[in-house]
Structure formats: structure tokens, C-alpha cells
Amino acid sequence: MQKTFFSRRRRQALIGGAYILPSFVLMFIFNVSPIFLSIFYSFTKYDMTAAPVWVGLDNYIKLSQNKYLGNVLTNTVQYVLITVPIQTILSLLIAAFIAGSLKNRYGSFLRSVIFIPVIASLIASAAVWDTMYKPDGGLINQFINLFGAPSVNFLGKKPTALPSVAAVSIWKSTGYYMVIYYAGIMNVSTEVQEAAIVDGASPIQRFWYITLPILKPITYMIVTLGIIGSFQVFDLVYKMTGGGPGRATLTVAYMIYSYAFQDKRMGYACALAVGLLVVILLIHLIQTLFFKERDAK
Amino acid sequence: MKRILATLLACVLLLSCMSFAAAEDKKTLTVWIPQYQFSKAEDAISDQDFWDGVFDPFEVENNCEVKVEIVGWGIYGDTFFTSLVNEDGPDLVYVTDNYDLVKRDLLLGLDPYLTQEQKDNVILWNTAPENANGEKVIVPMDDGVAIGYVNKALLKEAGLDELPVEWDAFIEACKTIQEKTGKRAFLQNWGATSGTSALMLAFWPYYFQAGGKMLNDQGEIDINNEAGLKTVEFLKSLLDAGIFTEDIVTESESVDKFAAGEVAYIVADLNKGNSAFTPAGIDWEYVFSLKGPAGYGARTATDSFAVNKKTVARGNDELAVKALMYITSGAVMDEFHSKIFYLPPFTKDASFVKDEALYALTSAHSEDVYVVEEFSAKKSFEDTLLANIQEMFQGNLEPQEVLTETMDYYNTQLKEN
Incomplete structure (x- = not known):
């Protein structure tokens, strides 16, 4: 009897394992192994043509002496600090508005319209926004000129270049x-909401004390995804500014690309990539602690 | 009935096998060429159709199949480098930056395959880089000089008969043009997102006009010298004189603005006059270059055709070299230059000249044309220099700091040791 029980469990485990094996293998090959390979290459001199040569900590020492690295890290952190809070709050507010006040075909239409940029090609979007930002004749400046204000060179001035790229993101x-967020809000129990209404809670109170706490796991995920995505920003910078003017929009991912593919210095680029990974992990750790602490309270 | 069907099926299978066997007898060559057809005319032949047509007789004559792939310019350099590193890269390839390819021995040495007559036919053969065995590895093509274009109408409106080309006089003339016409006198693409694109038109020509040499005695890039300083100071003086504004760091449409009659002088590739400015109704003329402290100076690039070294292992090397010499022959290149994109002839057996005035001008200044040379981490060096010049245009760096910072960064972070 005991034997049959174990063999059934084992069989189920084997079947379960077989189901996830293809995904696991693919994820291991394309997601996990590159991380370990990058860590290995970061200790080597590797140009993609000859076998990597072990150089120990040389790449990291050289990286620590890179005079533009601080500038680039600052840009990247600024970019994250602009994009993540705004996109998180904005998406939450729009989702709450549509879920609360537009549960009809207009709401569906608005949802679709707001979702369209997600499916648009990033490079094509960057090209369109590049044109819209132009100081002479760009759509945004034409609008600004309507009010008698002078044109703004959005991508050509240090104070506006990075926020302008972030706005596209x-x-x-x-x-x-x-x-x-919308899916999360729609899953909030109507009974709880109704109970709050009976207790005399205003819409803002219901949103603040019921909806927001319930959406916390989603917010955690969205903030995490946002931070990771923003730290890796490359395409927009590549297409819109090339890192300029000067180094005003140069980001870590763009620097990694330059070292890896322009200069064929994979080892050095991997050292920078590993540095970026460590920074993201640290931020993720702080963020997790922050959310846990809030949970405990 | 079943027997008939079975016999028919067997015949079909047999024929298929025969055709496969015949196909296997044929060698296949893969050729990578970037897009060169930029004309929007309805009758303009596409790059793909042009090259497929060019290779039709070659395929028949050599019993082979040639697969031409047209690759976009976006990151062409990175694309062909990674393809040549991999086992399945093209056999014959159009090459832009060759430093890494030569250093990593990815290209086939051509000397053993070519006769002296074939080598003599290539005008820039002696400038081609060599592999460790002293064999030339590319067939360099003259990519054409960057040339100056003047809007004669704007010049006339400003009361000038001709554009003075000496640096100081040029600045004064630009001020006059802006004052009298209210239009921009001079624009350059300092907003290009790649250093290479910006500097080939907006830095290297002045550096050559100032007497600068790109590589030092050790064969390494070094621009932190008198010529470099004169060049950067000249660029700053354009800003100080109000010819450039701070907006110059986002400028990337000088050609379009010249075609719209909004600019008096630009530097662009030698096709723009006939292909863009004449159709736009601009009354224009060529200026070879400005004239700096050391004289005239225009840059040219030497893109090239090369054969993948892995063709030896594939048994394709002789055929690939044959294809290389075929497409670089005068007859094919004359067709290419007349139907797709005009460039000066780069083999002695080519004869097509599209614009006699331009040909006469560049021939008269043949001593003033300089090649932008290849060196380690060139693209990142050019990106760094572009960023530092942009910093100068924004008031954050002085000319000497531009040079010092660029070279320091290159020597400590970019250069391969």
C-alpha cells in the first residue's frame, strides 16, 4: 500500500517535471546561463573571436577608474526616479478611473487607446517623438508657440533631455x-466595497483604505518591473539622443552596448553588466525590505 | 490504378532526388551588401533587383548560386562583424570598419588569388590593410569626398560673389550672410546620434585643413596636438560668432534645410547636389572644402569588399574571390554608379563619370583628400569626441579640455592594451 502511494506520487512528480522541463530548459539556456556566463566573462579578456583569457579583477579595477561611470550611473538613477513613480501612479489612477467611472464601452475604448503605445515598436515610437520634440516645427513646440512661448529644444539641453526621453518611456x-492594475481593481470584492459604502466611506477613502492595500502585491510587481526595465533603458537613448547632448542621457545599458559591440570588449562590458545586476539586486532587496516592513506595520 | 499512381509517385521522387543532386553540385555563395539605393523615383531599381541581375550571368558561367542579402545601414558594422565571427557568415561582404576584422584575421588574404594586373587595376590597392602574412585583405573603394555646397542665391542676396574659404574670412562671410538674409549661413550635423556620422563631415575635414595627422608614429590615434586645438577652436569660434547656436547639438537635418533654401553652406556627400538640391530648385555650386592653416582638406572613406576567411574551409574561396573581382570590375561598378549610387571610379577599367564639374574639381584637389584611418575602438573614440565637443557647445568644456579629456579617456578606457 505504502509502495503504491509512493510510486503514484513519484509518477505524478515525473509527469509534472516532464511538463515543465521544456520551459525550464529554454529558460535555463536563454535566461539563467547568460548570467553565469557574463559573470565568468567579466573576469576575462574576450573579443568574441579568440578564447577568453583570464585577467582576474582587471576589468573591475579599470571600471572603477572610469571617469564617466559616475555620470552615467547618475543619469540612469535619475531616469529610474522619473519613470517609475510617474508610470506607476499614472497607470493606477487611470485604471481606477476607468474601473470606477467608465465601466462601459467608452472605458473599453479608452483602455485600448492607452494600451496602443505598448504594442507600438519602440524604435518607431522614438522616431515619432524625436520629430515631435524638434525645436523648429515639432508638434509640441508648435503647441507651445500657440501661447506665445518660445520653442524649447527638448533633446538639446541638458536639463530637459533626460526627462524628455523618460516621458516617452x-x-x-x-x-x-x-x-x-485594472485587472487587480476588478478583482477587489464588491462586498467589501459595499460594506464600506454602508459604513459611509467616501470614494477616496474606499480607494485609499481598501483598493490600495489590496493592490499592494501588484504595486510591488509593477515597481519591480519598472525599476528593472528603466535601469536597462537603451533603445530610446540609442535612437533619440545617442547619449547626448554631451553625456546628458548616457545610460549604463548604452555604455554596455558600446563596449561590447562597438569595441568588441566583452569582458569589460560584462563587468559593467555584472555591476548593473548587483545594483538592481540591491535596489530590489531594499524594495522588498520596505514592502515587508510596511506589511508588518 | 494503384500501380500507375505508385509509378508516378516513384518518378516524382526520383526527379526530386535528381534535382537535389544537381543542386548539390552547385556551389552557393552568400553576399552581403548594404542598401545604396536611396532614390525615391518610381523607376529606381532596388538594390536587390540590381544585384540579382548582376549575378545572373555569373551564376550561369560558374554553375553556382549567389544569394545576395541587402543589409540596412543601422548597425551594419556590428552586424557583419558578428556574422564573420560565426560559422555561417557570408562569403563575400561589403566592409565598412576593417580594423577589428584584420586584427582578428577574419578576412581572406587576396594576394595569392589575384594576378598583378588585377591588383594594378584597383586604384587604392596600396592603401588596403594587410594580414600577418603581408597579404592585402580588401578591395578598397573610393567612397567619395565630402564636398561643400553653396546656395548661390543666398550668397548673392548677401552681396557676395563667392564664398571665401579661408577660415577667418569664412566666418566673416557667414556673419554677413546671416545679417543680410536672415537665414542660417552654415549648418552641420552635430546632433547625429553616432560619433562616426557627425565627425566625418563636421570634424575630420577641419582637422586635415589644420594639418592634422590621425595616427602618431606608433600607429595610434592622437589628436591632442596643435592641429587638433586649431580645429576645436575653429568650431568654437563658429559658436562664438553666432553662426552655430547651442541648438547645433541637435542638428541632424542640414541637407534637408539646404534643400529648402534655409542654409547658405553645408558639407555633404557628393551625390546630394544632383539628387537632392537640383530637384528642389536650389541654385547651387560646389566648393571643394574650406581652407585652414595647412590648406584645403576633405575627407574620404574607403569602404571595401572582402572575402570571409572561412570560405577556405567551405571550399568556396576561389569562387568568392572570383565574385569579388567580378562585382568590383569596371563594367559592374559603372552600372552600379549609374543606376544605384554615384561614387568615383575605383578601378582603372571603370569609366562612368556622372558629373564632369565635380570630377574636375576633385581631380584638381586629389592631393587634398585624406582618408579617415582605422584604429582600435574607433567608434567609441568618435562617440567620446562628439560628446566632448557637444559639451563645449553647451559651454561646459574649453577647446583644450575637449582634446585632453578625449585622449585621456581613450588611453585609459577605450584603447586595447
């Missing part, structure tokens, strides 16, 4: 996060 990703 926010426009691009808000729809995606909005859909996730």
Missing part, C-alpha cells in the same frame, strides 16, 4: 501597467 509603458 512613461507614455510607452503606462498602458501595460494600467491593464495589470
